[in-house]
Amino acid sequence: MNHPRKPPEQRLFDPKTFEDETTWKTLNTHDPGIFKDGENYYSFSTDAMYREEERPPFRGGVQVRRSKDLVDWEWIGHAFDGVPKQAKEWTGADGLWAPDVIKVNDTYLLYYCASRFGTRQSFIGAASARSPEGPWTDLGEIMKTAEGDDLEVNAIDPNVLFDREGRLWMVYGSFFGGIYILELDRQTGKPLAGGTGTLLARRDRNIRDGAIEGPYIVYHPQHDYYYLFVSYDSLFSNYNVRAARSRSITGPYTDYLDQPMTDTQHAEPSRIGVKLLGGYRFGTGAGWLAPGHNSVLEDNGVYYMVHHAREENNKSCFHLHVREMSWTKEGWPLVSPERYAGEPPRIISPSEIAGNWEWIIHDPDTDSIVEAIPNSLLADGSLSGPAEGQSWRNVDQEIIELRLSYPWFGGETCKLMSCRGSIQPAWDWEMERTTLVYSGLTENGIAVWGKKISSLEAY
Structure with missing residues (x-):
């Protein structure tokens, strides 16, 4: 029988590992973006770490990890030495959030964002490199928003992808006005035109301040749908991943019951979007809290959801999770109840x-x-x-x-x-x-x- 092998040990809450980045493996991974290059998998993630009050501030610059099998991860370092100049001047941020990487021709583009927490004083930038391990050259601003401007959108959480025709797009947004998508220039990686783009999803501002963020879009050629994944609610306590789909990359995106992800008036707010993943506990042991801000990897026809989750017993401690995905015959995504460990698929008797x-x-x-x-x-x-x-x-x-x-x-x-x-x-x-x-x-x-x-x- 084909059974998964025992994965390498991954220590959970262990203060001894907090000071030494090289030991982190899955520890301290938040808002992970996933990218495959050759035989290597890379996770680029938010500058975040568990630390007690007396510990010094963390170092900023985008965390980078590498794996050969999506199970055993090694620390590579930071993409930047701190926060790039324009992003720092606009936001005052000490770290970067929610990075995403894409390869355009022979160039790797890293999209990052910086923000003042809980505000729209935010900045999306990009950098280029000849290798996913850098060195990265900052390209500066992609777009920015400010407290008090006449825009609704918040310029954070970028995800960049090609559509079925080879056009380049960026989906982005968090809370406030919701999730938007705009087209990018394939030559420069920057927006083709001004404006904020097309609205894809939003929540009523009276529902947890319109808590929707972390957008990620994947096209599935067999089902011929674009799938929009978002995270609802608080990243600290009740994050959960929702999905919807559309025949067009610019929407409209609807859920299993054909409810539009932009509906803030008719549907029950908690029931819009297919909830694929939320906090859970098997057996009598500790569970996982607030899983969310996912990315999705397609690897030779197999799909994986990559996200972070917090330890139930210490919600300040968060980890990288990778789960194999499957698809219903009607074309809806599912995720495994257990983290991926290299298990080969087989027919179960x-x-x-x-x-x-x-x-x-x-x-x-x-x-x-x-x-x-x-x-x-x-x-x-x-x-x-x-x-x-x-x-x-x-x-x-x-x-x-x-x-x-x-x-x-x-x-x-x-x-x-x-x-x-x-x-x-x-x-x-x-x-x-x-x-x-x-x-x-x-x-x-x-x-x-x-x-x-x-x-x-x-x-």
Whole structure:
């Protein structure tokens, strides 16, 4: 059987590692952008680190990490020696946020941003290099916004990509006026025209100050959709990743229920966008808090979501997470319940599936960590538990259909819901062993995770 190998040890909360950047690996990674060059994977991320009050300020300049396998990461250094001059003068920032890298012809372009936290005094800049490891030459301003100007948008969180015709675009924005996209010049990497571009998504300012940010767009050629990923709510407590899609890169982007991501008047605000990932806890151990600000990597037809998450027991401590993605037959993205550990895909036999499982429902109304609920898949195709009508079956070799009872949308009454998804081998990071995991969507577009805990005999 093809099982994932045991990944290298990744220490969680450990103050001994905070002072030495070379030991960080996944530690202190925030807002990670992902980029592949040749045989190497690179993560470029925000200048952030856990530090106690008596420790000196962190060094700015964009954190850079490298990996051969998306599992074991090594520290490379900083792209810049501090904050570039124009960005510093405009914002006064000590560090850079949310970088993104793209290769245009033979040149690598690094987009970065600086801002005064909680304001629109913000700056997006770019730099060029002949290697993803630099040295980087600053190209200066791409765009900027200011407190008190007549714009709504906030010039941070850039993601740069090509569309299906080879045109270059930048999607960006955070809180305030929402998420926008504008076209860039392929020769200069700067905007083709003035203005802020086209609005793609926003939230009502009365809902957590319009908390939407961290946009990332991916085009999937098989499904012929552009997928917009954003993060809702607070990066400190209840971040969660939402998705929508469009046939055009400039939108409109709609969710599973065909709700526009720009709708601030008609739909229930917490239920717009497919919630793919939020805070969660398997078993009795510590969970992960506020996962978000993701990027997406396509690597030879396989997709990975890369994001940060905070330790439940110390939310000031955050890490890089990589999760393999899958896609429903209708063309909606799913992410694995467990972090990637190099596991090869394979067909799972029905005899392997039966066992004791834990389930997580990413209820879009839930702000807090979702705790897993136990429910066993029995060999006769039924599920354990008090509710009638629960069942599971193989639709085909890849798709598993569940009928699972769960308190719907945070309510008291359990409803029976139907969910289709797939089961794959994974590394159980909580219990440090191999296991099986499930990822699917309900008929209402709610993401469901499962993890096999043990065989039926071991219950």
